[in-house]
Amino acid sequence: MSKSSGSFLAFIAGLAAGTAIGILYAPEKGEVTRDKLSDTLGKYRVQLEEFIADLIERGDEVAIEMAGGGDVDSKAKADGKKVVNEARQKAEKLLEDVETLMSQIKSKA
Secondary structure, three states: OHHHHHHHHHHHHHHHHHHHHHHHOOOOOHHHHHHHHHHHHHHHHHHHHHHHHHHHHHHHHHHHHHHHOOOOOHHHHHHHHHHHHHHHHHHHHHHHHHHHHHHHHHHHO
16 A cells, blocks of 8 residues: 555646646746646645545554454554554655645745
């Protein structure tokens, strides 16, 4: 789960950065560019919120399943929770960055 969640977060971050750079270099008025960038960042924000909710839900499901299974040792449980928490924290940090960018864009409009 660590690799897939990390890969997803890296993909979203790269996609956001690439889109932002592409839009900023587009030959349009600043207001139009800011509107496009704000819309795009809004879509990424929604995707990140969904990803965080999914991580929290899956983390709870995994914890419930592990609590019922006596075969899984406590280190594996702790490692699983750690991976989910780290991925959630990274996604929340990206979400904060998106929010900051959106507020900066809106303040310049």
